[in-house]
Amino acid sequence: MEEKKRCAWCEKDDLYRKYHDEEWGVPVYEDQKLFEFLILETFQAGLSWYTILKKRENFKLAFDNFDYIKVASYSEDKIQELLQDAGIIRNQLKIRAAVSNAISFMKIQGEFGSFSSYIWKFTDGKPIHNSWQSMKDVPATTPISDEISKDLKKRGFKFVGSTVVYAHMQATGMVDDHVGNCWKKQ
Template sequence: MEDKIRCGWCSSSDLYKKYHDEEWGVPVYEDQKLFEFLILETFQAGLSWITILKKRENFQLAFDDFDYKKVALYTEDKIQELLQDAGIIRNQLKIRAAISNAVAFMKVQEEFGSFSKYIWEFTDGKPIQNNRQSLKEVPATTPLSDAISKDLKKRGFKFVGSTVVYAHMQATGMVDDHVADCWKKSNFLKVNNKTSPKSFIFF
């Protein structure tokens, strides 16, 4: 891939670079995509994100294109089938959590109209643009991810600790943690240098 200055965490592979350049930190408002990242992030717990990215297509096939309506109806036979699928992470607790999370996901939709509306209300519907100078400044959790994690758990979600939630926020663009010299941050500032500050939340 062309030589660009990127956040240091993605330098180990082209797959990481592509994900960084095209998805990480880009706001996601579509429910099915949010559910996809929720599944992937919960399966990542205790593992590296590159491990999940390498298996992403397999997860897509195994979980019916991340259709939460279908996942919520998975039977014990389906669970056993997934446990035999070497293409995904064969963790029984996480597989069962994916199903119960799909059920909880739809309950949130019923209450708020969409999961997107629910989750984005935590940032007033706007991405948080952080000003990180280096990777050392990027936290694993924040008070906001603590609060979201607590609320998700109350709603029946599993494997949604604060670290998982903050990674989800980064992945879906609720927060932008690209460091100052990353081309994505520089590009954002160039594109938005005439945008009203009210369009974003800065910390």
């Protein structure tokens, strides 16, 4: 049986291949899942996605299954508890940002009906299908990620630079950046 050809970045191990094959680039429209990726991507800022992926289950437990309503109401005691949790990235600024981002997330829901309606409006509600031949062709940012980043920051979000936003767009299928020879592109 012939081995599947994949985007080169995911060939590190089975965890990465499973994420690539089952999630990366698959359109996500559910607010809960969009919030999960937002939390994970903001914690990833300055680190490797692999580091975050290995700790994903720990993040899920620490952040109440990425329930943005619960996260938005975290007390100082809960924040201090998270700062002691060796299973996650114990960055105080990122932990506090998760709480304030949950609050901002819900404000967007109030304004647009859902976070999904808000974020997907930047791509007219459908994925952008790119035609990259290799991973070196894939940009770290785009004019759309620049625009989303600027708008999120204006709405009070933190750790949402254009690179983080573009990674979020890739993870949630707003863009399909699977390269030409990848089985997912076929």
